[in-house]
Amino acid sequence: MVFNVQTKILMTVLSVVLMFAFFILFYFPARQERYLLDNYNKEIENFAKTVALGVKIALTEQNFEGVETAIDFVRMDSRLQFVSLIQSDSIHDDNANVHIERTVFKTFPDSVQVDVNVESDEHFIVKRAHFFTPMMNGEIMLSFSTTEIVKSKKQIRLTSVFASLVVFLIGLSIGYWLSRKISIPVLALRDAANKVGEGDLTQWVKNKSRDEIGELSKAFNNMVKDISTARQEVEQRTQELRVEKKKSDELLLNILPSETAEELKRTGKAKTKHYDSVSVLFTDFKDFTSIAEKMDPNDLVAELHYCFSAFDRIIKKHDIEKIKTIGDSYMCVAGLPLKNELHPINIANAAIEIREFMQMHKIDKQAKGEDSFDIRIGIHTGEVVAGIVGENKFAYDIWGNTVNTASRLESNSEPGKINISETLYQLIHDKYDCVLRGKISVKGIGEIPMYFLEGIKN
Amino acid sequence: MKTNYISILFALIFGIFLPMSLRAQDTDLIIIRNEVSVPSEMDLSQLKSVLRGEKYRWKDGSKVVVALMKTNTPVGTNTCRKLYNMSSNELNKYFLALVFQGKVKAPTFFNSESELASFVAETPGAIGVLQNVYEIPVKTILVDGKKQI
Numbered sequence: 001m002v003f004n005v006q007t008k009i010l011m012t013v014l015s016v017v018l019m020f021a022f023f024i025l026f027y028f029p030a031r032q033e034r035y036l037l038d039n040y041n042k043e044i045e046n047f048a049k050t051v052a053l054g055v056k057i058a059l060t061e062q063n064f065e066g067v068e069t070a071i072d073f074v075r076m077d078s079r080l081q082f083v084s085l086i087q088s089d090s091i092h093d094d095n096a097n098v099h100i101e102r103t104v105f106k107t108f109p110d111s112v113q114v115d116v117n118v119e120s121d122e123h124f125i126v127k128r129a130h131f132f133t134p135m136m137n138g139e140i141m142l143s144f145s146t147t148e149i150v151k152s153k154k155q156i157r158l159t160s161v162f163a164s165l166v167v168f169l170i171g172l173s174i175g176y177w178l179s180r181k182i183s184i185p186v187l188a189l190r191d192a193a194n195k196v197g198e199g200d201l202t203q204w205v206k207n208k209s210r211d212e213i214g215e216l217s218k219a220f221n222n223m224v225k226d227i228s229t230a231r232q233e234v235e236q237r238t239q240e241l242r243v244e245k246k247k248s249d250e251l252l253l254n255i256l257p258s259e260t261a262e263e264l265k266r267t268g269k270a271k272t273k274h275y276d277s278v279s280v281l282f283t284d285f286k287d288f289t290s291i292a293e294k295m296d297p298n299d300l301v302a303e304l305h306y307c308f309s310a311f312d313r314i315i316k317k318h319d320i321e322k323i324k325t326i327g328d329s330y331m332c333v334a335g336l337p338l339k340n341e342l343h344p345i346n347i348a349n350a351a352i353e354i355r356e357f358m359q360m361h362k363i364d365k366q367a368k369g370e371d372s373f374d375i376r377i378g379i380h381t382g383e384v385v386a387g388i389v390g391e392n393k394f395a396y397d398i399w400g401n402t403v404n405t406a407s408r409l410e411s412n413s414e415p416g417k418i419n420i421s422e423t424l425y426q427l428i429h430d431k432y433d434c435v436l437r438g439k440i441s442v443k444g445i446g447e448i449p450m451y452f453l454e455g456i457k458n
Numbered sequence: 459m460k461t462n463y464i465s466i467l468f469a470l471i472f473g474i475f476l477p478m479s480l481r482a483q484d485t486d487l488i489i490i491r492n493e494v495s496v497p498s499e500m501d502l503s504q505l506k507s508v509l510r511g512e513k514y515r516w517k518d519g520s521k522v523v524v525a526l527m528k529t530n531t532p533v534g535t536n537t538c539r540k541l542y543n544m545s546s547n548e549l550n551k552y553f554l555a556l557v558f559q560g561k562v563k564a565p566t567f568f569n570s571e572s573e574l575a576s577f578v579a580e581t582p583g584a585i586g587v588l589q590n591v592y593e594i595p596v597k598t599i600l601v602d603g604k605k606q607i
Contacts, residue, residue, distance in 0.1 A: 055554065055558075058550070058553075058554055058557070058564070059550055059554065062528050062529065062550065062567035063567065064553060064554070064557050064563075064564030064565075067554070067557055067558070068557050068563065068564065071557065071558055071560065072560065075560055083558075085554070085558055105551075105554075105555065105558075106554075106555045106558040106559055108558060108559050108560060109559075110559060135547050135550060135551075136547075136551065
């Protein structure tokens with residue numbers, strides 16, 4: 001059985017109160033009755049002794065004032081049943097044996113027949129006091145009624161019952177008040193703590209008392225306030241971290257393909273991966289160096305940024321992965337990091353759009369009387385290995401003969417032309433117009449057939 | 459012979475002093491009174507009644523106060539015999555019984571007649587028994603017309 005705090009406090013107080021009430025109800029009256037009875041016995045005994053002393057003085061000194069005063073005092077007591085003067089005489093029988101014969105000399109009131117051997121019982125208390133004089137030996141025997149004692153006992157018990165009842169009720173009230181005073185704030189603290197545990201940091205415990213519970217409530221409120229503040233700070237920091245992470249992720253995604261970036265974040269490294277068939281595209285601006293020498297460097301960089309930004313948008317639209325830019329060269333690949341069977345089409349469409357963008361841009365530049373670039377594009381399809389190497393400044397890259405061949409195709413292209421390999425031609429020639437250029441010698445590779453990709457077939 | 463002389467000597471002593479002794483005990487008693495409330499004359503039965511405590515108050519309502527010589531004095535012994543017809547012990551027991559039952563106030567006993575006379579003279583309603591008359595302002599009671607009984 002589980003008791004709550006209020007019940008426990010109430011039970012504790014009631015236990016103490018009950019013990020005290022039982023003490024008042026039983027032990028206290030028993031003690032009082034015993035004390036009362038002892039006093040009563042002593043009082044009667046003192047009466048008897050006083051009368052006996054008075055008798056002794058009267059018989060020896062012939063001074064009756066003492067016995068008169070004593071006996072008057074006893075006679076006036078309403079509790080008196082009788083007072084007897086017992087005379088003791090030594091009797092010698094025929095066998096010369098001596099025995100004491102006790103006879104009643106006088107009794108007040110004289111209507112009472114007194115047995116000299118009477119003893120105390122529940123109704124009377126009998127006390128004796130002996131006296132010895134040359135004239136007479138004997139004893140004073142006093143009998144007092146216990147009626148007053150019984151009445152007093154009843155009064156004591158009644159008072160005890162009333163007092164114990166009052167004590168019990170007061171104790172009960174105090175216990176109830178105390179248990180509520182303690183348990184209510186404790187229960188409020190418990191409920192508030194539960195709600196705080198569930199995440200509600202708006203909890204506030206009202207308690208103005210200056211005791212330990214009040215201090216506990218104050219500490220609880222401070223704790224909740226601190227937690228709330230800390231939580232807000234954490235949320236703010238978390239939000240900031242989210243923003244920073246988003247920036248970081250976006251930055252990372254700008255550098256790396258999303259799959260590679262995820263793998264890198266998850267494992268701390270990214271394995272290189274082999275792709276059987278991808279299409280690699282290179283661009284380059286004809287006479288870039290000579291034109292660049294005539295341009296302001298800032299303008300040059302702005303021009304490159306403008307063009308490459310347009311390339312970025314185009315290849316993104318065609319699901320092509322940008323690899324890098326090297327000077328005026330732009331390199332991208334279709335078909336990775338996720339395998340894509342349409343990579344020849346995607347790369348062909350992107351190349352056509354890039355060429356068209358540059359043609360339009362050239363027209364604009366010429367209209368402004370500015371120098372413009374002629375673009376050369378080369379594309380090859382084949383196998384590559386892609387991934388990240390090294391530990392710092394990660395850069396997603398591709399390696400393999402396909403990359404070299406694509407680069408050679410670009411360098412063997414012509415301004416405004418898209419130079420593609422035999423491999424790519426075979427994959428797209430049914431949908432695109434291509435013109436055979438013949439076999440062209442490529443450094444380090446030998447002669448390979450090349451085609452100009454003109455456009456999409458009508 | 460010597461024995462006869464001693465016997466004669468004892469006979470002379472008893473013959474002379476015993477009657478003297480008896481005469482001393484039989485000496486007449488004088489009843490004195492306080493002049494307030496106490497009558498100056500009464501008969502012997504009235505006197506005995508008063509002395510025995512049978513009469514509590516005088517005619518004017520004042521309390522009767524009896525003063526006696528202690529019974530271990532010759533006057534006290536004489537008083538017991540003549541007026542109470544009791545021995546000393548009987549007198550004591552008599553008054554003890556009365557006092558015990560609250561029926562009477564016991565007499566006041568004195569060791570000397572002068573004290574007794576002074577007490578009676580100073581105590582309204584007092585009556586006392588003496589053997590000698592002193593030069594004190596105390597009245598006597600005529601009992602059966604006699605000053606001494």
